[in-house]
Amino acid sequence: MRADNSSAQAAFAHASDYLERRPLVANRRPLSWITDHVCRIVEQPAPMWWWILTIFFGAMASLTPAMLTYLVSTGVGVWGLNVPVCWAWDITNFVFWIGIGHAGTLISAILFLTRQKWRTSINRSAEAMTIFAVICAGIFPAFHVGRVWMAWFLAPVPNANAIWQNFRSPLLWDVFAVSTYFTVSLIFWYLGLIPDLASLRDRAKTRFRQMAYGLLAMGWRGSNRHWTHYEKAYLILAGISTPLVLSVHSVVSFDFATSIVPGWHTTIFPPYFVAGAIFGGFAMVLTLLIPFREIYGLHDLVTDKHIDNMCKIILLTGSLVGYAYAMEFFIAWYSGNPFEIYAFTNRAFGPYWWAYWAMITCNVAAPQLFWFKYCRQNPWVVLAIVMFPNTGMWYERFVIIVTSIHRDFLPSSWGYFSPTWVDITLFIGTIGLFVFLFLLFVRFLPIINMFEVKNITPEADPHTQDSHSEQDSTISPPSSTKVHA
Amino acid sequence: MKRSEKSLHGLGAEFPTAASLLHAAQKVQALGFRRWDVYSPFPVHGMDQAMGFRRSRVSLFSLIGGITGLCTAFALIYYTSALNYPLITQGKPYFALEPSLPIFFELTILLTAFGTVLGLLLLTLLPRFHHPVFNWDRFQRVTDDGFFIVLEAADPQFSNETSRKVLQDIGGTHISEIFQDPEITPHPARPTSEVVS
Numbered sequence: 001m002r003a004d005n006s007s008a009q010a011a012f013a014h015a016s017d018y019l020e021r022r023p024l025v026a027n028r029r030p031l032s033w034i035t036d037h038v039c040r041i042v043e044q045p046a047p048m049w050w051w052i053l054t055i056f057f058g059a060m061a062s063l064t065p066a067m068l069t070y071l072v073s074t075g076v077g078v079w080g081l082n083v084p085v086c087w088a089w090d091i092t093n094f095v096f097w098i099g100i101g102h103a104g105t106l107i108s109a110i111l112f113l114t115r116q117k118w119r120t121s122i123n124r125s126a127e128a129m130t131i132f133a134v135i136c137a138g139i140f141p142a143f144h145v146g147r148v149w150m151a152w153f154l155a156p157v158p159n160a161n162a163i164w165q166n167f168r169s170p171l172l173w174d175v176f177a178v179s180t181y182f183t184v185s186l187i188f189w190y191l192g193l194i195p196d197l198a199s200l201r202d203r204a205k206t207r208f209r210q211m212a213y214g215l216l217a218m219g220w221r222g223s224n225r226h227w228t229h230y231e232k233a234y235l236i237l238a239g240i241s242t243p244l245v246l247s248v249h250s251v252v253s254f255d256f257a258t259s260i261v262p263g264w265h266t267t268i269f270p271p272y273f274v275a276g277a278i279f280g281g282f283a284m285v286l287t288l289l290i291p292f293r294e295i296y297g298l299h300d301l302v303t304d305k306h307i308d309n310m311c312k313i314i315l316l317t318g319s320l321v322g323y324a325y326a327m328e329f330f331i332a333w334y335s336g337n338p339f340e341i342y343a344f345t346n347r348a349f350g351p352y353w354w355a356y357w358a359m360i361t362c363n364v365a366a367p368q369l370f371w372f373k374y375c376r377q378n379p380w381v382v383l384a385i386v387m388f389p390n391t392g393m394w395y396e397r398f399v400i401i402v403t404s405i406h407r408d409f410l411p412s413s414w415g416y417f418s419p420t421w422v423d424i425t426l427f428i429g430t431i432g433l434f435v436f437l438f439l440l441f442v443r444f445l446p447i448i449n450m451f452e453v454k455n456i457t458p459e460a461d462p463h464t465q466d467s468h469s470e471q472d473s474t475i476s477p478p479s480s481t482k483v484h485a
Numbered sequence: 486m487k488r489s490e491k492s493l494h495g496l497g498a499e500f501p502t503a504a505s506l507l508h509a510a511q512k513v514q515a516l517g518f519r520r521w522d523v524y525s526p527f528p529v530h531g532m533d534q535a536m537g538f539r540r541s542r543v544s545l546f547s548l549i550g551g552i553t554g555l556c557t558a559f560a561l562i563y564y565t566s567a568l569n570y571p572l573i574t575q576g577k578p579y580f581a582l583e584p585s586l587p588i589f590f591e592l593t594i595l596l597t598a599f600g601t602v603l604g605l606l607l608l609t610l611l612p613r614f615h616h617p618v619f620n621w622d623r624f625q626r627v628t629d630d631g632f633f634i635v636l637e638a639a640d641p642q643f644s645n646e647t648s649r650k651v652l653q654d655i656g657g658t659h660i661s662e663i664f665q666d667p668e669i670t671p672h673p674a675r676p677t678s679e680v681v682s
Contacts (some may be wrong), residue, residue, distance in 0.1 A: 031526065031630035156561055164565035168577050173587035180591040184598045191602070195527075199628035218612035221619065222627040224510075224536060226609040227528035232541035233605040240547075240594050240601075251587055454630075455527040462504040462529055 024118055024456050026300040031454050034301070038196075038448045039203055041296050046443060049295075054439045060432025067426040068143060076146050078422045085406050085417035090140040093427050095252055095273075095397040097137035097434075098178065102245055102274070103281025104130030105185060108192070109241035112234075118309055120452035121301045124196075125292070126285045127189040128445070132437040133284070134182045136430040141174070170254040177251035184244055188237045191230075194220050195451040249273040256400065262343035263404030266331070272324035279317035279363070280393030282310050283386040288438060290383045292447065301448055304377060311376040314389060318367030321396070325364065339409060347403045351416055355399050362392025492665040494617035495521075495637035496648050497624070498657025503529045506632040509655040510535045513634060516651060520640035524618065524633040543604040550600015551593050558585070558592035620667045623659055635663065 025034070071078055081088040104126035111119035142151050154175045156165050165172050197217035204210035220226070250270035257269040266272075286307065293302045332344040348356050366388035369375045375385060407414045441447070454460055500506040503525065510523050514537050523532060566572075567579040577584070606612070618624050618635055627633060634657060636648045645662070652660045 035526075035629045156565060162570060163572065164570055166572075166574055167562045167566050167588060168574060168581075168584040170587075173591075176588050176591040180595045183595060187598050187602055191605075195628065199526075202625040202628045214614060219614045219616065220611070220628075221616055221624075222524045222526060223609075224523040224525065224529070224532050225538075226611070227525070228533045228538050229541045229543050229605050229608045231528050232543040233547075233601045236544060236547045236601045237598060240597050243590075244594050247587070247590060251591075254587070451527040460503050460527060460529075462502075462507040462531060 022303065022305045023458075024121070024303065024305070025453060026303050028458070029300050031457065031459065034448075034450055034453055034457075035199055035203075037296075037298070037301070038446045038450050039200055041442065042200060042444060042446060043203065043205070050439065050443060054436065054443075057432045057436040057439060061429060061436040062432075063425050063429030064139065064433050065429075067422055067429055068139070071143060071422060071426075072148060078420060080418055080420040080423050082415070082417075084408060084413050084415050085402055087144075087401050087405065088417050089398075089419050089423040089427060090144045092394065092397040092401050093430065094137050094140035094144075095401075096280070096394045097133045097140075097430065098181075098252060099249060099273070099277035099280045099393060099397075100284045101130035101133040101137070101181070101185070101281065102249060102277035103285050104128070104133075105181075105188075105241050105245035106278055106281065107285070108188060109238040109245060112238040113242055117456045118306050120456055121298075121303075121448050122285065122289060122306055122310075123452070124189075124192065124445075124449040125289060125441075125447050126281075127185065127192070128438065128441045128447075129281075129284060129288060130185050131182070131189060132434050132441075134178065134185065135437070136434050138178065138182070139430060141178075170251065170258045173251050174255055177248045181244060181248045184237070184241060188241055191234060191237065192449060192452075193445065194218060194230075195222065196446045196449065198222070199450055200446065246274055249277045256404075261404050261408060262337070262339040263347065263400065266328060268324055268327055268331070272321065275317045275320040275324065276363075276393060276396060279314060279321055279367075280389055282314050282317070283389035283393070286310055286314075286382060286386045287390060290379045292442060294379070296447075298448065301453060304379075307379060307382055308376045311370045311382060311385075314386065315367050315370040318363055318389065322360075322364035325360065342407075343404055346407055347399060350403065350407065352399065352403045352406070355395050356403070359392050359395040359399050362388040363396060366392070493638045493645075494620075494663045494665050495635045495639075495643070496645070496652060497618065497621050497633055497635045497659075497661055497663050498652035498655075499623060499659040500632040500634065500657060503632060505656055506634070507531055507535055509634055509657065512655045513636070513651070516642070518636060518640055518642055520637040520643070522635050522637070524624070524627045524631075524635065526628055526630060526632075529632075541608070543601060543608060546604025546607070547597050547601040550603070551597035553600070554593040554596030555589055557596065558589045561592075562588060617663050617665045620665075621661060621663045623661070 029037075079088070079090065081090070104123075107119050107126045108123045111123075142148060145151050145154075153159060154165065154172065194217055197213050198220035201210055201213040201217050204213055250273065253269035253273035256264035257266055259265060289302060290307070293299060329344050329348075332340045335341075346352075366385055369385050375381050402417050406417055498509075500509055506523060506525060507529055510532060513521055514535060523529075523536060525532070562585050563580050571579045573579075618633075623631065624633065625631075634652065634655075636643060636652065642648075649660055
């Protein structure tokens with residue numbers, strides 16, 4: 001009997017080891033430690049690797065204006081697109097970049113509404129990533145219009161032709177969706193930055209830094225008469241960003257889905273695009289976060305638990321995307337429409353078969369490794385695996401766009417698209433621009449949302465605080481101080 | 486002395502934890518103070534109730550913004566497509582609800598966001614770069630790990646002696662006078678390169 005009891009107890013203790021939620025801030029770091037460790041990144045002199053990387057990616061980013069200048073001064077013919085493939089790398093890159101942005105808003109808005117507290121240490125950098133990705137995205141459709149000096153025709157302002165915009169066109173919806181998305185993301189990001197900018201202001205050692213961060217912090221003083229409005233405003237912005245993020249990629253998918261092109265004309269597109277965007281976005285968040293976590297020693301704030309959670313989201317959305325790929329084929333067969341069936345057979349076994357199977361390998365097969373705990377626990381393995389979705393999501397857009405239009409209804413007008421060096425260099429330029437902007441962000445703004453991370457520490461909760469301080473001196477059980485996420 | 490009393494903003498006290506700040510604020514509210522404030526590095530759960538706040542009115546501004554956005558979108562599409570220059574494209578009606586919905590949605594969201602931010606700025610009276618509490622040297626820690634209560638001199642109940650006693654009784658430490666005028670406040674107002682290490 002006694003032996004039974006003790007073994008039951010042992011089993012219970014064993015089980016509770018597994019059931020115990022891991023704290024979101026490891027090692028019970030005090031509040032000032034959080035401020036110190038995050039602000040230090042901005043306050044210390046820039047390390048050598050930062051200069052090297054920034055100069056390298058800055059040079060790479062300068063390819064963007066160089067190629068755009070060449071494009072505008074010479075003519076759109078320098079891009080490889082031509083009838084029948086009139087949307088090619090430019091629109092592929094646009095959808096690729098805009099999709100990457102989605103993880104940022106998902107983390108900041110949807111995970112906020114669903115009270116996923118682990119979002120707090122990753123939302124700042126993910127939102128920054130969103131903004132930089134949307135900047136990169138915006139370049140492509142703006143120049144794709146051909147005569148870029150007339151891009152303002154997209155805005156509903158009176159022009160010399162006296163003709164207004166066609167509000168029945170999904171391309172115009174896209175203009176509204178992307179510009180709204182950018183603006184609201186920027187507002188949301190800046191609003192979240194204000195209390196942390198005040199931290200930097202109060203720690204500033206030079207007059208210039210104090211003025212710069214002071215101006216940006218708008219005189220924030222942590223007053224509870226402000227916090228009450230601030231929290232409400234943040235909640236509302238999260239509330240409106242949630243349908244917004246789901247709508248943006250849906251509207252992007254309308255660009256394709258409302259056409260009659262086989263391979264594009266599909267009702268599954270909006271959810272399929274949104275799942276893909278979240279998939280690719282989380283992969284990019286991990287790509288950026290894992291190196292900076294290692295460099296700056298942020299393991300206590302961005303814990304293994306955070307990486308594990310993000311890997312699971314990648315696994316889920318990657319599988320959703322895989323389902324969508326399969327369903328497209330099923331519907332093509334089920335429709336009995338020869339053009340539809342041909343479009344998909346051609347996609348997998350036609351001249352662009354290599355792109356299709358690269359996409360399947362990267363987006364469907366590779367993320368399945370995240371079923372294994374080992375793959376989710378080792379950051380370098382994670383970093384290696386997420387490179388597949390990063391690549392695969394670009395291939396997905398290329399496959400959808402180019403394979404659908406290169407062989408449409410009339411075989412006499414079939415063609416094969418190959419990118420020119422300008423296409424390739426411009427895309428490399430936007431990758432440089434993206435990383436360059438992120439490096440500047442890491443250098444000048446707090447990469448972790450300090451006040452929200454403080455808010456999820458055990459000492460921030462006024463209700464557990466009492467029991468904690470009483471017990472702490474006697475037995476200090478770790479369980480009472482865990483944050484229940 | 487006269488001059489410093491005139492420019493007295495209030496009395497500030499520091500508290501060690503979020504919990505002690507919350508309990509102290511409950512007591513200050515119970516004593517019937519009106520012009521006072523709580524400062525913390527993050528929003529403390531339950532503090533709004535402790536200070537007796539009503540629900541924030543930011544949502545009203547958001548609603549106004551959202552309605553404005555929806556009306557703007559409708560007016561824009563209807564005026565341009567059906568009134569000012571009706572143009573047949575692909576045989577579609579000049580105005581219909583279905584193709585207008587994405588624009589309705591986006592502009593509603595956009596102006597809700599603008600309304601929310603505008604409401605936040607109006608209700609908090611920010612940006613405001615100078616405030617007497619910044620003259621208190623310990624106050625810098627409010628954006629790090631400092632928890633503060635400031636009883637303002639403008640409160641009808643305020644008197645230097647009794648208010649100091651109140652702050653002591655509720656567990657405040659480092660109680661000090663905060664002046665409007667940075668010259669009078671005993672400590673250096675803003676950090677200089679020597680002060681902050």
